[in-house]
Amino acid sequence: xxxxxxxxxxxxxxxxxxxxxxxxxxxxxxxxxxxxxxxxxxxxxxxxxxxxxxxxxxxxxxxxxxxxxxxxxxxxxxxxxxxxxxxxxxxxxxxxxxxxxxxxxxxxxxxxxxxxxxxxxxxxxxxxxxxxxxxxxxxxxxxxxxxxxxxxxxxxxxxxxxxxxxxxxxxxxxxxxxxxxxxxxxxxxxxxxxxxxxxxxxxxxxxxxxxxxxxxxxxxxxxxxxxxxxxxxxxxxxxxxxxxxxxxxxxxxxxxxxxxxxxxxxxxxxxxxxxxxxxxxxxxxxxxxxxxxxxxxxxxxxxxxxxxxxxxxxxxxxxxxxxxxxxxxxxxxxxxxxxxxxxxxxxxxxxxxxxxxxxxxxxxxxxxxxxxxxxxxxxxxxxxxxxxxxxxxxxxxx
Amino acid sequence: xxxxxxxxxxxxxxxxxxxxxxxxxxxxxxxxxxxxxxxxxxxxxxxxxxxxxxxxxxxxxxxxxxxxxxxxxxxxxxxxxxxxxxxxxxxxxxxxxxxxxxxxxxxxxxxxxxxxxxxxxxxxxxxxxxxxxxxxxxxxxxxxxxxxxxxxxxxxxxxxxxxxxxxxxxxxxxxxxxxxxxxxxxxxxxxxxxxxxxxxxxxxxxxxxxxxxxxxxxxxxxxxxxxxxxxxxxxxxxxxxxxxxxxxxxxxxxxxxxxxxxxxxxxxxxxxxxxxxxxxxxxxxxxxxxxxxx
Numbered sequence: 001x002x003x004x005x006x007x008x009x010x011x012x013x014x015x016x017x018x019x020x021x022x023x024x025x026x027x028x029x030x031x032x033x034x035x036x037x038x039x040x041x042x043x044x045x046x047x048x049x050x051x052x053x054x055x056x057x058x059x060x061x062x063x064x065x066x067x068x069x070x071x072x073x074x075x076x077x078x079x080x081x082x083x084x085x086x087x088x089x090x091x092x093x094x095x096x097x098x099x100x101x102x103x104x105x106x107x108x109x110x111x112x113x114x115x116x117x118x119x120x121x122x123x124x125x126x127x128x129x130x131x132x133x134x135x136x137x138x139x140x141x142x143x144x145x146x147x148x149x150x151x152x153x154x155x156x157x158x159x160x161x162x163x164x165x166x167x168x169x170x171x172x173x174x175x176x177x178x179x180x181x182x183x184x185x186x187x188x189x190x191x192x193x194x195x196x197x198x199x200x201x202x203x204x205x206x207x208x209x210x211x212x213x214x215x216x217x218x219x220x221x222x223x224x225x226x227x228x229x230x231x232x233x234x235x236x237x238x239x240x241x242x243x244x245x246x247x248x249x250x251x252x253x254x255x256x257x258x259x260x261x262x263x264x265x266x267x268x269x270x271x272x273x274x275x276x277x278x279x280x281x282x283x284x285x286x287x288x289x290x291x292x293x294x295x296x297x298x299x300x301x302x303x304x305x306x307x308x309x310x311x312x313x314x315x316x317x318x319x320x321x322x323x324x325x326x327x328x329x330x331x332x333x334x335x336x337x338x339x340x341x342x343x344x345x346x347x348x349x350x351x352x353x354x355x356x357x358x359x360x361x362x363x364x365x366x367x368x369x370x371x372x373x374x375x376x377x378x379x380x381x382x383x384x385x386x387x388x389x390x391x392x393x394x395x396x397x398x
Numbered sequence: 399x400x401x402x403x404x405x406x407x408x409x410x411x412x413x414x415x416x417x418x419x420x421x422x423x424x425x426x427x428x429x430x431x432x433x434x435x436x437x438x439x440x441x442x443x444x445x446x447x448x449x450x451x452x453x454x455x456x457x458x459x460x461x462x463x464x465x466x467x468x469x470x471x472x473x474x475x476x477x478x479x480x481x482x483x484x485x486x487x488x489x490x491x492x493x494x495x496x497x498x499x500x501x502x503x504x505x506x507x508x509x510x511x512x513x514x515x516x517x518x519x520x521x522x523x524x525x526x527x528x529x530x531x532x533x534x535x536x537x538x539x540x541x542x543x544x545x546x547x548x549x550x551x552x553x554x555x556x557x558x559x560x561x562x563x564x565x566x567x568x569x570x571x572x573x574x575x576x577x578x579x580x581x582x583x584x585x586x587x588x589x590x591x592x593x594x595x596x597x598x599x600x601x602x603x604x605x606x607x608x609x610x611x612x613x614x615x616x617x618x619x620x621x622x623x624x625x626x627x628x629x630x631x632x633x634x635x636x637x638x639x640x641x642x643x644x645x646x647x648x649x650x651x652x653x654x655x656x657x658x659x660x661x662x663x664x665x666x667x668x669x670x671x672x673x674x675x676x677x678x679x680x681x682x683x684x685x686x687x688x689x690x691x692x
Contacts, residue, residue, distance in 0.1 A: 098518040124492035150465035179686040301576040
């Protein structure tokens with residue numbers, strides 16, 4: 001069995017894009033019982049539609065039920081799990097053993113995965129969870145490669161690991177900075193990312209931090225291209241991308257990059273050159289500096305972001321194709337675009353193709369010299385066939 | 399209701415003679431929030447002194463166990479069991495599993511800091527633990543509801559600086575390394591963080607394997623004790639970052655409130671005696687279920 005590439009999605013469109021661009025499974029959150037509540041736009045009927053879409057190609061849909069609930073949050077939980085069972089969701093991701101147990105009782109066909117919110121770091125802890133018939137464990141992000149290898153060798157439970165995206169600087173699920181600073185409970189979907197704010201440091205009564213940069217706990221994002229082959233070799237069952245709040249373009253790029261890499265490993269086509277090219281590709285979608293988390297070593301200053309703009313962020317994305325007609329594509333614009341620029345079509349279905357933007361027409365048929373209104377629809381003249389769901393960007397790396 | 403004191407300082411321990419409380423002593427490894435217990439000798443000295451003073455201490459292992467540490471954990475537990483502790487306060491369930499393998503017959507209490515936020519969840523763990531320590535980010539109403547559903551099975555944090563986060567990263571030393579400041583930060587209780595737009599001064603403690611951050615003021619719940627004492631098994635008092643004399647005064651007041659009810663005047667006297675200390679009531683009267691408007 002090949003390793004699973006698991007992608008996030010904040011809505012139905014992004015979930016379908018993730019699957020189209022190469023994810024084997026997607027994880028989504030409903031409007032209740034999920035972290036990233038702000039990122040969750042899935043009503044039950046949306047999840048049902050997604051399940052149907054995914055199952056047609058043997059893909060899977062996991063639903064996060066990973067809040068750490070208080071007494072008031074429990075209402076409707078049983079019914080929700082029954083509903084998820086009825087629409088054939090493949091698994092739920094939980095941080096509560098009560099929810100895990102309840103799901104096994106009322107939604108028996110749904111698998112139960114333990115969230116990284118539980119910060120599981122060793123096989124003996126996993127042994128404890130076996131009594132709850134847990135089907136998979138998402139490991140804590142605080143482990144290095146050797147430690148992951150040790151856990152896998154000692155445990156019979158399938159292991160999922162994070163491979164890309166934002167990282168909590170604290171042990172997941174054990175942080176209430178946001179609760180104190182904003183009254184928003186990080187463990188109930190309200191995380192305000194207070195760890196990324198700026199702080200002065202005092203020793204006794206003396207200020208000991210610099211003015212620039214101030215102290216911050218903000219972590220660089222995870223990027224693990226160099227470790228994917230090892231994950232496969234070790235027997236990790238699923239590779240998870242973080243980012244239910246990320247854009248469709250981000251999801252598409254990240255998924256396609258890791259899909260390409262995973263396929264190359266299985267086809268014995270992995271090379272340093274490929275990793276370099278994929279690394280460049282990732283940088284087109286990244287919004288933060290990256291590192292490989294704990295995988296190589298305990299993060300020191302190199303794992304932290306002390307100056308937000310310390311590393312350049314690419315803003316290449318132009319828009320997503322919403323409709324086509326021969327020679328033209330209707331693009332939902334996200335960044336400004338002028339005429340005669342070198343552009344590239346980033347597609348799930350074909351290699352990237354480039355063209356020069358020679359003509360733009362708005363929805364009323366008026367020719368444009370510049371398109372600079374986000375979310376407006378603009379027809380671009382494109383000299384080759386493209387598909388709905390393809391992305392347009394300034395000419396890039398791959 | 400039992401009062402538990404978390405003790406990691408010998409000088410404070412020596413001031414606790416004849417106090418009707420239970421002691422919890424952190425291990426020298428597999429634990430954090432123990433900046434003065436750095437070796438087995440430190441632990442042994444503290445533990446044996448507690449015995450001399452007539453206590454039968456619990457041991458707290460609130461850390462996370464890394465995969466390669468499981469063998470060392472087993473050996474360490476064998477060493478700890480020679481002290482015949484009354485029980486263990488546990489975060490990582492690997493400790494529970496190891497103690498079960500060793501057929502430990504004492505009390506086991508689950509204390510993961512944040513995860514136990516409702517009585518359904520607590521009930522699950524009560525199959526394997528004698529009691530649980532509830533999360534710190536609960537309102538007073540939530541504490542009442544949970545303890546009413548699980549009488550004499552729950553404990554809660556009642557005095558001290560509330561912990562807000564725990565990281566495996568060396569956050570202070572990384573920052574000072576970045577700004578090329580060679581200062582020592584390890585196990586130093588004197589560092590504080592002040593957020594750019596706020597005035598709260600939050601203790602931050604970097605230890606060998608963790609960095610933890612705490613709320614500014616000292617959390618107290620004197621007024622709430624009478625309404626909880628019938629159902630709550632115990633309350634926890636933590637002296638970390640609190641001057642020893644102030645902690646002893648606060649402990650004495652807690653014991654008085656447990657016996658005679660809330661005494662506002664006595665608390666005011668303590669506040670006057672220690673004017674530099676700040677106070678708060680944590681989340682008892684403020685729910686943290688706000689959400690950002692989008």
